[in-house]
Amino acid sequence: EWIPDFIQGKQKNKKISYLHPKLKPILERTYGVVVYQEQVLQIARDLAGFTLGEADILRKAVGKKIPELLEEQKEKFIGGCIARGILKTAAQKIFAFIEPFAGYGFNRAHAACYALIAYETAYLKANWPAEFMASLLTSDLDDIDRIAIEVEECKRLGIEVLPPDINESFSTFTVVASSLKEKMPKIRFGLKAIKNVGGNIAKAIIHERKTNGHYKNLEDFLRRIKSKDLNKKSLESLIKCGALDKFGERNQMLGSVERLLKFLRYAQKESKSNQGNLFENLTVPLGQEGSLHLEERETASKDQKLTWEKELLGLYVSEHPFKEFEFLFKDVICPCGKINPRAIPVSWGDERGKSPYQHIDGEGINVEAKNLARVAGVITKVQKIITRGGELMLFVKIEDSTGNLEVLVFPTVYKLSPALFKEGKIIFVSGRVSEKEEEIKFIANEVQEITIENVPELTRTFxxxxxxxxxxxxxxxxxxxxxxxxxxxxxxxxxxxxxxxxxxxxxxxxxxxxxxxxxxxxxxxxxxxxxxxxxxxxxxxxxxxxxxxxxxxxxxxxxxxxxxxxxxxxxxxxxxxxxxxxxxxxxxxxxx
Known part of the structure; x- marks a missing residue:
């Protein structure tokens, strides 16, 4: 709340005033605002007569908001000020002035370090956004929730994040060089980000590609990779996530995986023995020009491909399954990644118009526990819990293109439609926002499935x-x-x-x-x-x-x-x- 005052003071748009003349030498460099922890120590020492050790206890009391200790320190501070000739009313105002400091205060050394890092990263993001975001994604490789947020930020910046590709991906997230020349920046998923594809096989794929060039087709890829880590599990993962899409249709390759593994084993055996071509007498079906024949299979659906992406990459990359519904419901639902009990637009709330919402700056509203809101998304996780009464309740994680949200489904709501709560289902939830222990949850009052068929009915309703x-x-x-x-x-x-x-x-x-x-x-x-x-x-x-x-x-x-x-x-x-x-x-x- 003091940031505007600091800015106005720095830009000389307001006259800086102090509650007591003794505060001026302490706060002059920060335009009359308490910014650093050292300033709290100095105020306690110079105005209330605290030793630096006693002042540090005051800092901890203010920072951790320990009621008993805070009240004790408040009385001691005001008493000290009075003893040093400061009026009681002024002393009370000074204590009230420094108390909110705990919400943002740093010691000066930390503040300088963070400020420098913030400046440097902001500079990199502004001038080399694709390279910066690729590095940021790589740094959070093991944190799927952070990756999802950063992929969304890439989209906002006009940077396309592409799924893995056997001829373009490196171990980590990298910028596609040609995309920078075209002024359409793209970042390619790294091979190590694929579940079941370890560092060894990723290293072998990249080393072989660098040494002998791009892989021409599926047969060429299988012949050239000698690593024992290219097994059924890693090959299936490469196929499912789309890394081998240039070589064939996913379902066809997946249905022919045993045939591919047999081909791979013979290719590795031939390489080790350094003999001539053993494939002439093999029963492995080869097509014209020595290419593998894949079994005929039905083409994988878009939903199936997205499910595989989620399973193996941890998030939806090519498209979010909720994307086709978002534009229809954007005026009546709150995006999962932006749920905040202190800022939910009126149109996301109770359709009955009976909620006591209060506007804030014309953009958001305060939401009390009894107020309703609406969310929608794809179910990505379902956790079942048995209540003390022996009934089943659920913790359901739903996700849209902006982020995820945990939804609490109590037994009464669960019993109405138990078959609805399965991973992959797209649901519409009416309920209320709860914030306990600084963790936001959404408590479901009503849940409906969203399908192509019932979209018009839901749209007409809302x-x-x-x-x-x-x-x-x-x-x-x-x-x-x-x-x-x-x-x-x-x-x-x-x-x-x-x-x-x-x-x-x-x-x-x-x-x-x-x-x-x-x-x-x-x-x-x-x-x-x-x-x-x-x-x-x-x-x-x-x-x-x-x-x-x-x-x-x-x-x-x-x-x-x-x-x-x-x-x-x-x-x-x-x-x-x-x-x-x-x-x-x-x-x-x-x-x-």
């Missing part, structure tokens, strides 16, 4: 006034002709089209309408402002006709296709007015 999100703004329900449930396929292109025929080839992004594929398609930017929508509404209303209006909103991740309840008379004048409002080439018509 979005106010029927609004739905575009990829960055809102489109009011007056634009939508169908119930949200019926247009969920337009929000999620990979769901079924409810029997509609495929779109015409010339309009692959077209929206199926009540009039078939006969319509006007308007491309909107990810962030849609209210004024733009109002201008479009005026244009549509003033030119009624037979052409159905459909909105297509796209960002780098997905396309949302939304049918509106407007039919317009499409002509050159209308097209020009829409393009003037939205942008050139933003309008397409099936008759153009």
């Amino acid at each position: 979005k106010s006034k029927g609004d739905i999100s575009t990829l960055g703004g809102k489109i009011h329900s007056s634009f939508i002709s169908k119930p949200l449930r019926q247009i969920s396929n337009f929000i999620y292109p990979h769901t079924k089209n409810f029997g509609a025929p495929p779109p015409p080839k010339e309009y692959p992004n077209a929206v199926p309408t009540k009039l078939g594929w006969h319509g006007v398609y308007i491309s909107l930017p990810p962030i849609v402002k209210e004024r733009l929508l109002e201008e479009l509404r005026i244009i549509f209303s003033s030119h009624p006709g037979e052409h159905k209006v459909c909105l297509v909103v796209t960002d780098r991740y997905k396309t949302k296709k939304i049918e509106t309840n407007f039919n317009i008379d499409y002509n050159k004048e209308v097209k020009e007015r829409i393009e003037k409002t939205v942008g050139l080439d933003s309008v397409k018509c099936s008759l153009d």
Whole structure:
């Protein structure tokens, strides 16, 4: 709370005052604010007559907030001040002035060291952000929670964190050199970060690559690695995490792992014996040009790949499974990594509007124990506990792209849906924030599973006034002709089209309408402002006709296709007015 005063004093924007003249020589260099522990000792010595040993006891009492000792030291301090000619009221104010110091105080030597480190690391991050973040990730290699936070920071800085790659990864996190030249910085996961891939095999892979160049294919990789540490467990881990994606499809390689191991054993045997090619008489199936044949398998799904990433790397790298839901629920849930009982926006709280929330600077609110909030994420861990009453309760860790949160599920809530609490499930939790012993937990009152099918229903329940999100703004329900449930396929292109025929080839992004594929398609930017929508509404209303209006909103991740309840008379004048409002080439018509 004294930081603003310190800054204002340093910048000479305020006149510095002291509660007593004797404080000036002690606090003058820090602009009237107690910053260092040594200053507390000096105040106690010069104003209250303490010895330095007694002053240190006062410092400990203030720092550790021991009630009995603090009260004892307070009386002693005020008494000492009075004995040295300081008024009692002034002495009380001085003690109250130094008491909050415990929240931030350092001794001066430590403060100087930390300040220097903070300055140096800030400089490195500002000027070499990719190199700095790669080093930071490497330093926290064994701390998955820190790694997750730092990967998110990389994304904020525009640095892409890539999964391991057999031809690019080193032992630790490293910057991809070519990405710096392209001014699109990327950091590659290290091989030692992969579960079951130890330092020896990582060292062997990197040494061989440096000596004889990149691995050309799966057979080349298996022939060249001589280490006994390349076994079934390490090979499966390399495949599952995506390190060998350049050589084939994951499920195919995984299904052929016994065949690959047999090939590996013979290759190592051939290398040791230094004999000619023994593979001519092997039963290991080889394709043309001596390449291995992999067994036919169904392609691994995105969810399966993400599960493997989480299992072997400790976090989701290529994409978070909750990512496709985040933009829909962003206005009604609190991100797991930002839960704080002292700063939760109103829209994340009790939908009944009965909670006694109080705004702080227009951004956050104080949340009391009885106040409700909402969170959502993927279940990553479930711990079962038997209560004193012999009932089952759970500690459930959920995670979104911002971090994780522990959710307490008491027996009454657990009994309502016991099958729901499994790792990998995506859930929506209404409950309250609890902070005991400085540890934040979320106590569940109600839990619902989130699926592609029930997203529209949940969205309709929690979005106010029927609004739905575009990829960055809102489109009011007056634009939508169908119930949200019926247009969920337009929000999620990979769901079924409810029997509609495929779109015409010339309009692959077209929206199926009540009039078939006969319509006007308007491309909107990810962030849609209210004024733009109002201008479009005026244009549509003033030119009624037979052409159905459909909105297509796209960002780098997905396309949302939304049918509106407007039919317009499409002509050159209308097209020009829409393009003037939205942008050139933003309008397409099936008759153009």
